[in-house]
Amino acid sequence: MMSLLCITIISLSLAGSAYCEMTSPPSPITVKAELGSNVTLPCKYEPDSVMFGSLRVKWTKAAEDGSEDEDVLLLMGQHQKTYGRFGNRVFLEASDDNEDVSLTITDVSKEDMGKYHCEIMNGVEDIIQDVILEVENGQIGVVFPYSPHHGRYNLNFDDAVKACKDQGAEVASFDQLFKEWKDGLDWCNAGWLNDGTVQYPITKPREPCGGSVNKPGLRSYGRQNKQSRRFDVFCYASALKGRVYWLVQPDRLTFDEAVQACIKDNAEIAKVSHIFAAWKLNGYDRCDAGWLADGSVRYPISRPRKNCSPTEAAVRFVSFPDKQVKSYGVYCYKAEP
CATH class of the missing domain: 3.10.100.10 (Mannose-Binding Protein A, subunit A)
Incomplete structure (x- = not known):
């Protein structure tokens, strides 16, 4: 009779690749990662407990409000499928003779924080290992685009400074906008930055936003006349x-x-x-x-x-x-x- 499936977790001091050996049912383990880094959520099994070709692994992210969990990745045999916003940001290496089904997440964001379930199904018993991901350090503020109630492209530079200040923020720097772009900000309206340049971040190139053949990045209008030219503004809030x-x-x-x-x-x-x-x-x-x-x-x-x-x-x-x-x-x- 095939032995029951169990998960082996090995604990190391490095965050993002820590494991500790325990028997089923294992307690949740916590992994920490910095914003924008890559992290590995650990999950292993005993290869002797799985018949050739029978391995099925499913990674999900628990919903905080008790609703349906979010699908992350499914492994069936040699086939892997990823879901939704995780897309090509997640992967694992696994086969019938490789007991490691740990999940690697690239370019970690605050939205990735939470509890993950690693469910291993062998046809005899389903085993779930919970891993809690904490995201820390990195970004300590947020950049947001802003236009006033009287419409877009109505702010000269002085107006832009006042608009951000009125909303408890300051005009964003290039570095702050660049970091927000790396974290996924896509905005097709040009806005002032604190150096007097006017730029906008594009992660999904398209014709109305600098052209579909151009690469993702910050589109720049360069330095503009601070009094006569009018745009939106990118604000930075701590x-x-x-x-x-x-x-x-x-x-x-x-x-x-x-x-x-x-x-x-x-x-x-x-x-x-x-x-x-x-x-x-x-x-x-x-x-x-x-x-x-x-x-x-x-x-x-x-x-x-x-x-x-x-x-x-x-x-x-x-x-x-x-x-x-x-x-x-x-x-x-x-x-x-």
Whole structure:
């Protein structure tokens, strides 16, 4: 009779490739990685417990809200299939005579944080090893594109500085925008940077955004006249020194009612920088459109799903609606004491 499948974990001091030997059922292990690095989530099995050609391995990422887990990678025999946003960023090396089915994730992002399941199926018993990925260091702020309520391409350089400041941020540097581009920012509207240049980041080349034959990268208009030329702006916000939250209310609110509701809760209405920092750096996810301090309505989605943001993680922009209409809730920001 074939022996029961078990997972062997070997522990080393290096984060991202640590294992510790234990028997089934193993306890979750924690792996740490820096933002933008590559990391390996460990998972092994005893080759003697698997019949030739019968190995099936499935990696999934646990949903924090108790909904359906996110598929990452499936191995059946020699065939591997990856899913969704993980795409070509994940891989493993495995065969019937190789007991290592550890998962490597390249270019780690904050969105990759969480618990992963390595499920090994041998036809006799399914064994699951849990691995918790923590992402640290690296990025300590977030870059976000911004245009005011009166429309795109309406800011000279001084206006751009004020617009970012009003939203609790500063005009981003080239290095900050470059790092955000490497982390996936794709935006087809040109914006001021703090050196007086105007640029925009493209990860998916296409005709309206600098041409489809050009490579991904930062498209640059070079230095522009700071007084006469008008564009959008890229702002940079540091990590939060407080928390952003959705204020539960019995009814929809006008803008003024939203402002007062946050004040009544000993907070302030959240600024655009607050919602971007909470989303990008803290993984904030909420599928409710709410007022922000600039009069815009937005909502943060870290886990794409139907009816929220089906194709990408993003801070979704709704509009600058009539401030007198009772159509939305509100996001508040409460600073640390």
